[in-house]
Amino acid sequence: MNTPYNEALGATLIERTKRERIVIVGVTLPGHTDDDTEAGLDELALLIDTAGADEAGRMMQRRDSPDHTWYIGKGKVEELRDLCLEVDADTVVFDNELAPAQQFNLEKLLGRTALDRTAVILDIFGQNAHTLEGKAQVELALLRYRLPRLRRGANAKLSQQRGGVGSRFGSGETKLEVDRRRIMRRITKLESDLKELQHTRDLQRKSRARSGLAAVTIVGYTNAGKSTLLNRLTQAGVLVEDRLFATLDPTTRRLALPGGEPVLLTDTVGFVRRLPHGLVEAFKSTLEVASNADFLVHVVDSAAPDPEGQIAAVREVLTEIDAIQVPDLLVFNKADAAPEVAADLVARHPGSVALSARTGENIPGFLTVLADRLRAITAVVELLVPYERGDVLAAIHREGEVVSTFHDTDGVRVRARLSDASAGRLGEFLVQSA
Secondary structure, X not given: OOOOOOOOOOOOOOOOOOOEEEEEEEEEOOOOOHHXXXXXXXXXXXXXXXXXXXXEEEEEEEOOOOEOOOEOOHHHHHHHHHHHHHHOOOXXXXXXXXXXXXXXXXXXXXXXXXXXXXXHHHHHHHHHOOOHHHHHHHHHHHHHHHHHXXXXXXXXXXXXXXXXXXXXXXXXXXXXXXXXXXHHHHHHHHHHHHHHHHHHHHHHHHXXXXXXOEEEEEEXXXXXXXXXXXXXXXXXXXXXXXXXXOOOOOEEEEEEOOOOOEEEEEEOOOEOOOOOHHHHHHOHHHHHHHHOOOEEEEEEEOOOOOHHHHHHHXXXXXXXXXXXXXXXXXEEEOOOOOHHHHHHHHHHOOOOEEOEOOXXXXXXXXXXXXXXXXXXXXXXXXXXXXXXXXXXXXXXHHHOEEEEEEEOOOOEEEEEEOOHHHHHHOHHHEEEEO
């Protein structure tokens, strides 16, 4: 799993000269079941495959609490080492988050690389980042992850940058200290760059808000079919692949709803269980498209083994980015692959819809429901527009939904559903809210 971003360290999380063989490990802690752990390992296997490696074996253990030295018990570590030798594994990946010390101790005892789920997700993001902002966000998260994991190498006793003649001013900086300082300097630079990029994104967002169009954002679990739905609705041409995190950068397109009112529809990065906090922080400016939306379309893979778990995972991330309060519509995708399951999910979630973004099944029904939901949250206002202001009438028709019109002696009385931004701009013509 190669990443191009770490000049400070030079090394990659997992080398990709060949498809590595990896043993995955999961620990069942209190409050969870073995089934939960097994489901987590199944998803970790998909993540590893997406990153370019193969599962060679897996191991599970129940514990009351993680071991502070190896996460799993020492006896289990020795058993894990034997399994790695048996299947000729290159790397061990834990579904749980490892502390830097635990990772170091495991590598020392196992004699091979030990990683955790966060490292795999970071690597996948590194492969799929294409825009300037996406690359900077991934590099920032990666460096923050690696900084506490810097360790002394074989030549760590060598020093650099002596302060004076002989040793009377000390031995100078070690390579470890130089690496740490370089990473900190790079992190500061990336944070500064992302602030500038966020400023640009804020300007774009304000420009879209001035258009008066409702902002609808597609969210959901990774590989649930969000990009396929955007392409189906708007012919956006967004990359669609049957793999996790194929889309990282948001794409916005204009969509006309059945009533004629246009909206801005945005596709976002997919979520996953236990999405690393460092990634959420680094991608905050990208994820803000959800928290600033007027409405969310929450796409769920109805053919997935645990769609309810995916819904919970997405809502957990929405809570973390302060977007849980945005009204949403549950959309159970891939109804063509699991029609009975999709119908059962719709029955369990009143108000939701089932569709197939791939085949187009029930797309018209979905659009009708979406339009009705948007109308329900959009205020109806009454405006009195002078007859000579045809440009204002055109703006009302363009930016909202006209409910009724009445020709008065002073002008045209129009009752329309308008966004707050549009109603504010047309405030001089406002008569009353209905």
